[in-house]
Structure formats: structure tokens, C-alpha cells
Amino acid sequence: MGISTVLSILAKTTLAIILAFLGAILWKLLPIVLPRWFASPLLRLHGPPSTSWLFGNLKEKHLSGDDLLNDKWAKEYGPACIIREFFSMPVLMLTDTRGINHVLTHSAHYFKPSQAQRDLARLLGTGVLLTEGEQHRQQRRIMNPAFGPSQIRELTEIFVEKSNELRDVWAAELDAKGEPTCINVSRGLSKMTLDVIGLAGFNYDFISLSPNGRPNELAKAFEDVFTFPVKIPILMILRNLFPVFEIIKDKRLRDIEHARQMMHRIGSELIAQKKAEILRESSEKKTGGIGRQSLQGRDLLTLLIKANMATDIPDSQRLSDEDVLAQVPTFLVAGHETTNTATTWCLYALTQAPAAQRKLRAELLALDTDTPTMDELMALPYLDMVVRESLRLHAPIPETGRVAMRADVIPLDRPFTDRDGVVHDHVKVAKGDVILIPIKALNRLESLWGPDAHEFRPERWETPPAAISCITGVWGHILTFLGGPRACIGYRFSIVEMKALLYALVRAFEFELAVSPRDIKMTPGIVQRPALRADPTGAVQMPLVVRRYRPSESESAVVAAA
Numbered sequence: 001m002g003i004s005t006v007l008s009i010l011a012k013t014t015l016a017i018i019l020a021f022l023g024a025i026l027w028k029l030l031p032i033v034l035p036r037w038f039a040s041p042l043l044r045l046h047g048p049p050s051t052s053w054l055f056g057n058l059k060e061k062h063l064s065g066d067d068l069l070n071d072k073w074a075k076e077y078g079p080a081c082i083i084r085e086f087f088s089m090p091v092l093m094l095t096d097t098r099g100i101n102h103v104l105t106h107s108a109h110y111f112k113p114s115q116a117q118r119d120l121a122r123l124l125g126t127g128v129l130l131t132e133g134e135q136h137r138q139q140r141r142i143m144n145p146a147f148g149p150s151q152i153r154e155l156t157e158i159f160v161e162k163s164n165e166l167r168d169v170w171a172a173e174l175d176a177k178g179e180p181t182c183i184n185v186s187r188g189l190s191k192m193t194l195d196v197i198g199l200a201g202f203n204y205d206f207i208s209l210s211p212n213g214r215p216n217e218l219a220k221a222f223e224d225v226f227t228f229p230v231k232i233p234i235l236m237i238l239r240n241l242f243p244v245f246e247i248i249k250d251k252r253l254r255d256i257e258h259a260r261q262m263m264h265r266i267g268s269e270l271i272a273q274k275k276a277e278i279l280r281e282s283s284e285k286k287t288g289g290i291g292r293q294s295l296q297g298r299d300l301l302t303l304l305i306k307a308n309m310a311t312d313i314p315d316s317q318r319l320s321d322e323d324v325l326a327q328v329p330t331f332l333v334a335g336h337e338t339t340n341t342a343t344t345w346c347l348y349a350l351t352q353a354p355a356a357q358r359k360l361r362a363e364l365l366a367l368d369t370d371t372p373t374m375d376e377l378m379a380l381p382y383l384d385m386v387v388r389e390s391l392r393l394h395a396p397i398p399e400t401g402r403v404a405m406r407a408d409v410i411p412l413d414r415p416f417t418d419r420d421g422v423v424h425d426h427v428k429v430a431k432g433d434v435i436l437i438p439i440k441a442l443n444r445l446e447s448l449w450g451p452d453a454h455e456f457r458p459e460r461w462e463t464p465p466a467a468i469s470c471i472t473g474v475w476g477h478i479l480t481f482l483g484g485p486r487a488c489i490g491y492r493f494s495i496v497e498m499k500a501l502l503y504a505l506v507r508a509f510e511f512e513l514a515v516s517p518r519d520i521k522m523t524p525g526i527v528q529r530p531a532l533r534a535d536p537t538g539a540v541q542m543p544l545v546v547r548r549y550r551p552s553e554s555e556s557a558v559v560a561a562a
Ligand code: HEM
Pocket: 112, 128, 129, 130, 140, 197, 330, 331, 334, 335, 336, 338, 339, 342, 395, 396, 397, 400, 401, 480, 481, 482, 485, 486, 487, 488, 489, 490, 491, 493, 494
């Protein structure tokens, strides 16, 4: 056989493999896209023109660095409109409060889109963030008590201690570098919130905040996994649609695997330690077995182990080892970057409203303690208004999605007109249709909040508009923590933690934005973090000029009077 024949056979074989591969992709893709391209009832809805066949509207949304497109589209195309995602598939964007409420409360018919979350699922497994149906209900039932008011009251000491530690770290930085100094506040806040969720959730100290602490591998692994690529990550998208692409181990996949292995190791150690502790206690007390009553703690880890080990609970209510282990990365992820990002944006908002920053500081300094209790923090009215307003305007999770598990009719408060000029007071969805809930856009809808909806104005909470009572979010008539059975389990936790942070930091320092507000952009990703437009690496940062607060004589008099 001549060389040319061998080359020809090789070329034909390669071509056949490529065609088979493309065929397999089409085989998988077509049943998903064809009904949504041609049969979805959503196609009759208005929406912005798709700017790319492959990416739909996603490129302009995620790469512009702005967070106003959902607001603009809602204003232009009404309470039920379509935008286009990958392969130009239509997605229903709802900004109607009744419609959103319907989707959120019917959680058995609307699941989280699994394809968009495969990367997260690799990391979190069967944690409460990603499970559905009965498995989810069971996990929520077991864990809810760990996030009730009395448990959060006990955790406040950790929030306050770690907030003061961050304050001292920044004060030491000012001592070393001179005042004022530019500090990337999101870095310190990220370490603080990781330390807090480690301690409060699992009694594990990452010591990531302490300058003398051991180098923290997990904190670094988190940073790698949650730093989103600057360009649209084609391989990640393909992998999420077609798991076969997992054979290509790019950096992201390697980072996820590294973080997963580390969390698995840490989680297994924590669980083994706690189980040993419980077994020791029960043998000392000679209880003759581990029962519900013998495990009294209501902290997260004890509740999980109780559901795993207690001999007097039915098998149907028992958590498997795998489920217990999955909650460790789930809570580290869900409870860490969210509160960090929320507090970062709150400090940013205070730099843009110096009068509000001064008013808040005066209120905080009027309380004569470095270690406030939860009740003291919750009784500060302006602090409460600042936290509400910043969580409204700068919701860290700007949007979420759901997939219709069956055809449905979603009732609406506000009617809309379709492409054929027909007016509807409901919208029909088919099985498999995706619904986008634009949390941030709803928090800033002018028809609910008034013409100044896009301004940071804490005083609006003195007399909130009556219209917002129809927003059925789990907290404060905003959608930041969502609503319904899948609302954020940790909302009380993060509000008290945020208040403790602001209490320690705003009393000690004055903050100014180190760059123009126009230079700050939003990173793409589930949590919307800040970055600098000029920085090609897309690294998360919020550079603030920080100086110690030294009251002028007139301010001292105001504080003394307060
Ligand atoms: C400002 C801070 C936070 C914000 C804005 C926030 C927001 C949210 C949102 C919007 C969801 C729903 C996601 C969806 O269904 O698509 C959610 C779920 C969740 N959050 Fe938070 N969260 C915050 C802090 C926390 C904290 C501190 C914890 C834990 C200590 C936590 C734990 C969770 C968990 C476990 C879920 C899944 C709940 C379920 O599906 O049943 N979150 N969060």
C-alpha cells in the first residue's frame, strides 16, 4: 500500500470521526432546540432583536459590564418579553410580580436549569442549592432551624469578632502604608466572609483573614473557580450542554476538580470529627445509642449529623453520607461570595452618597460598644435603611432562571400585547421553556419604586411605596433573596453579618471611591462582582481610598448629642 493510500484512509477516517461527532451533537441538540425554535408559545412575544445566532442576546448582556439591559428591555417590551440565549433559543423574561410569584411558589413545576449549572454541580453535588423535589424538601426541613432567629443571635458573636478583625487588618495596612491608602475592599471582605461561614457553619477556621494565618489553599481554590473568564467561555458552554466535552481538561475544569477534592477532604474531616465527638458524648452518657434527643445543638453541622446518624428517625428522613458531605461546599459557596459582594457594593454606594455615609457613621458611633449584640444591631434604624437600599439597588445575584417541567399558564397582573396585537393577561409556556427572573431589574422597576428607582436613597425606606407590597420576596419586599420554597435559607445570617461589618468598618474609616464610577464594571457570573474596565484580567476589585475617621469638633458635638 502506497503512502498516498495510507494518507487517504487516515483523512477519510478523521472525516468520519468528525462527522460522527457532529452528528452526535446534533442528535442531542435538536430535540432541545427544535421545539423552542419552532413550537414554543413564547415566540409570539416581543423582545430585543437577537444580535448573534450563536449567543442570542447574551454577548451584549454579559460582556458590556453594565447591569441595565434587563431594566431597559423590561421598560421597552413589557412585563413578559423574550430575550435569546444560546442558539437563539427564546427565554421568557418576567417582570410581572404575580407571574414571578406563580413561578416561585410552584417550585414542583419549575426547576432550576440544570444545564446552566453543570459546572456548579461538579463542585457542589447533591447540596440543597441544586437538589429538586422531595430530596430538596427533606434537606430544607432538616437545615431550616440552623438559620432561625435564635440561632443567628448566637452566631452574631462570630460576625462581630471577624468584622473587628477585618477592621484591625485595614488599620494595620494604613499604619504600614500611611494615610489615606487605596484598599481593594472586596479582597478583605471575601476573606472575612469565608472565615465566618467556615466557623458559623462548620466550626472550621480558615484563618484566611489573619495576616499570620496559614496560607489558605481553599480560599485560593475558590478564587480560581469563581473568577469568570473575560471572554465568553465557549468550552464551558459546550461542556454544560454536552458532558462529552469533559474529556478536554482545560484550566477551569482542573480548578473545579482541585477545589472539589479539597472540599471533599475538608468536609470528610469535619464530619468525621463531629461524629466522633457525638459518639464519645453518647458513650459517656451511656445513652445506649444516638437518638434525636441526644443531639441538642441547632447549628448546621449538628443538624446534618443528627439526620445522618440518629437511630430513631425513619429511613425516609435520613440524610445519606453523600448528602451531608455535599452541604459543606454548598454553604461555603452560597454563604461566602454573596455577603462579600453585597457589602462591597454597599461600601461603594456609601462612597457615592457621602451624606448618607456621614449620617450612618453618626448613628453607629452613638452606640458605645465595639461588640454589639444582634438586638443592638437590629435596632439601628438608619443602618437598616442603608442595608435594605443597597441590597435593593445592588442585588448580588442579579437574575435567576427556572425551567418549566410541564406546560403551564402563568397569570399576570399587567397585561401585555403580543406580536399579533393581541392583549393577554397571562402567558403560556411549554415544557422545557426557560423563565428568567431579573431580580435586580424588578428591584428597580420604576412602576413600583417611582422615578428615582435607580438612585441610592436609604430614606425611601421611611415610607416605602405601597406598590411594593406585591413583591413577595422572603425579605423586605425586594427580590434579592428570592421568595417561595427556594428562597435563600441564609438571608437572616447575611443581613446580621452585613450589619456587623458596616458597624465595625464605617465607625472606624471614611471611604471614597479611588476611581471614577464609570471605571467600575460588573463581572459576568452568578454573583455580580465589581471589576475595573481598564483591567484586561477582569480581576474582582473595588478600590477605595480609606482613611481613619477622626471627628471634627462639630461632628463630635453631634455624636455626643445623639
Ligand atoms: C447578601 C447575601 C445573599 C444573597 C443576595 C443571597 C441570594 C440568594 C438567592 C437569590 C437564592 C436563590 C437562588 C435561586 O433559587 O436561583 C439563594 C439561595 C440560597 N442561599 Fe443565599 N444569598 C445570600 C447569602 C446567603 C448565605 C449567607 C447563605 C448561607 C449561610 C446562603 C445560602 C443559600 C442557600 C443554601 C440557598 C439555596 C436554597 C434552596 O434552594 O433551598 N445565602 N440565595
